[in-house]
Amino acid sequence: MQHELADIAIVGVGQSDFRALYAPTDRPRDAYALAAGALREAIEDCGIDKDEIDGLLSCRVGYERLATVAGLKHPRFVHDLEGTGRMSGIALQEAVALIRSGMADVVACVYGNNGRSSKVRYGGDGGGPTAAYDEMYGMTSPGAYVALMYQRYRNMYGAGEDALAPLAINNRRHAALNPVAVLQQEITREDYLGSRFIAEPLRLLDYCLINDGAVAFIVTSMERARSLRKPPVRVAATAGMAHVTNYYTAEDFFHSACQDVASRLYEQTGIAPEEVDCLQIYDNFTPTILFTLEGFNHAPRGEGWRWVDEKKIRHDGPRPLNTAGGHTSESYMQGWAHHVESVRQLRGEAGARQVPGCATVQYMCASPIVTSHILTNDEAAAR
Numbered sequence: 084m085q086h087e088l089a090d091i092a093i094v095g096v097g098q099s100d101f102r103a104l105y106a107p108t109d110r111p112r113d114a115y116a117l118a119a120g121a122l123r124e125a126i127e128d129c130g131i132d133k134d135e136i137d138g139l140l141s142c143r144v145g146y147e148r149l150a151t152v153a154g155l156k157h158p159r160f161v162h163d164l165e166g167t168g169r170m171s172g173i174a175l176q177e178a179v180a181l182i183r184s185g186m187a188d189v190v191a192c193v194y195g196n197n198g199r200s201s202k203v204r205y206g207g208d209g210g211g212p213t214a215a216y217d218e219m220y221g222m223t224s225p226g227a228y229v230a231l232m233y234q235r236y237r238n239m240y241g242a243g244e245d246a247l248a249p250l251a252i253n254n255r256r257h258a259a260l261n262p263v264a265v266l267q268q269e270i271t272r273e274d275y276l277g278s279r280f281i282a283e284p285l286r287l288l289d290y291c292l293i294n295d296g297a298v299a300f301i302v303t304s305m306e307r308a309r310s311l312r313k314p315p316v317r318v319a320a321t322a323g324m325a326h327v328t329n330y331y332t333a334e335d336f337f338h339s340a341c342q343d344v345a346s347r348l349y350e351q352t353g354i355a356p357e358e359v360d361c362l363q364i365y366d367n368f369t370p371t372i373l374f375t376l377e378g379f380n381h382a383p384r385g386e387g388w389r390w391v392d393e394k395k396i397r398h399d400g401p402r403p404l405n406t407a408g409g410h411t412s413e414s415y416m417q418g419w420a421h422h423v424e425s426v427r428q429l430r431g432e433a434g435a436r437q438v439p440g441c442a443t444v445q446y447m448c449a450s451p452i453v454t455s456h457i458l459t460n461d462e463a464a465a466r
Contacts, residue, residue, distance in 0.1 A: 091303070092303065092316055092318060093315070093426050094303055094308045094311050094315050095126060095129030095130075095131065097122060097124025097299045097423075098263070098416070099120065099263075101413060101414035102262070102265050104117075104294060104295040104414075105414070108200050111197050112197045112201075114143065115195060117295065117296060117297035119149065121193065121297035122299040124299070126301070128301075130312030131301065136155055136158065137158050137188055137189055137190075138159065138178065138187030139190070139191050140161075140174050140177055141161075141195075142165075142166060142192075143196050146161040146162065146163050149195070153193075160181055167417065167450075168417035169365075169448055171194070171418030171419045171422060172456065173454060174194075175302065175422065178192055179318055182303065189301065191299060191302075194416060196295060198293050198294065199294045205226075221282075228330060229370055230283065230370075233370035236336060236373070236374075240385035240386070240388070243388075247285075247286075247369045249393045250366070250391055250396075252271070252393055253397060254366070254412040255267075256269055257398060257405060257408045257409070257412070258412035261408050263414075264412055265294060267412075270288065275288050289368050289369040289411070291366070291367045292413075294414040294415060296416055296420075298422070300426065317458065319456075320347075320348045321456040322343075322348050322351075322456075324340040324343050325340070325451065325452045336374040336377070337378060337449040337450065338377065338384070340453040341374075341449055341453050344379075344453050344455050356379060356381045358443065359381075359444070359445045360438055360444065361404075361443070362376075362381065362396075362403065362444075362447070363404075364376070365446075366411060371450075372391070373391070374387075375448075375449040378449055405421075406424060407420060407424040407433075409421075426458070429441055441460075442460050443459050444458045445457050
């Protein structure tokens with residue numbers, strides 16, 4: 084059976100205890116065991132029968148071993164996604180496409196990562212098509228590229244030395260309200276400015292937090308969703324566009340691709356940016372949040388650093404942002420945990436960090452593949 088986009092929902096979510104997994108260990112943890120654990124939690128969350136899962140999309144872990152560990156013997160569709168942050172949005176889009184086409188009815192999207200315990204290096208390892216050229220100029224990681232983009236942004240728009248501080252402070256404030264977040268000690272502007280440079284002008288507190296962990300979410304039709312354990316979270320719209328080069332940079336900060344995606348999303352849903360109740364933004368590094376806010380028309384171009392007032396973006400403010408603590412404080416699950424937080428906010432399950440009356444959430448990722456979704460609950464449909 085084919086389904087319309089708005090007839091598809093996320094029905095179950097699961098994730099690791101990131102705080103517990105940040106503890107040191109003498110040997111690498113098993114990423115497959117972590118992934119299978121998150122999937123079991125997602126299955127329990129929605130109450131679906133495991134044998135109903137007929138689509139499996141896996142990221143950083145291979146589908147063959149994951150399916151074996153999880154006991155999924157005969158999925159109709161399987162696919163491994165590369166281990167990059169842009170893939171979390173693509174996973175949901177692919178799940179939606181499979182269900183819309185009738186190629187699968189219940190799709191499990193699963194991410195597993197043992198990067199901290201296995202001491203994975205995100206950059207500096209000599210990989211990539213232009214590595215030899217890049218390394219001569221110190222471009223050894225995505226962080227160095229984002230630092231270069233942010234230096235350009237500062238020169239163009241006059242952002243000050245502490246312009247990113249509200250973002251780091253906001254993430255940490257929300258992490259303090261999240262029992263599974265790794266870093267829960269709130270920070271001040273002075274703490275931010277006192278943190279060391281990693282790739283100037285980016286400081287330690289601008290960087291994502293590498294950790295072990297896993298995330299899973301289950302997608303199916305609204306028709307099936309309504310008979311399950313938890314209220315469904317509707318995928319009201321999703322869109323994407325690539326901005327690909329040999330480098331992790333874009334002269335316009337991915338603005339043109341974001342604008343294209345944004346225009347399609349807002350047109351499909353009839354929801355304007357200011358009507359979104361909660362923003363979940365892929366934040367491998369804090370400048371990415373500014374690029375995203377501007378690219379998706381939440382902040383005027385070049386004004387994002389002024390727009391991110393600390394009182395505005397907190398969970399009880401008018402424009403809540405990264406309410407679980409984001410990648411700099413909760414844990415770096417490459418965008419996947421943002422999807423779990425979106426679902427929990429829309430269900431009213433976020434506890435102390437709950438956004439009052441949350442009925443719409445927008446996930447956004449500004450990267451070489453830009454993706455975004457608008458997710459809603461039934462309250463939004465009734466507006």
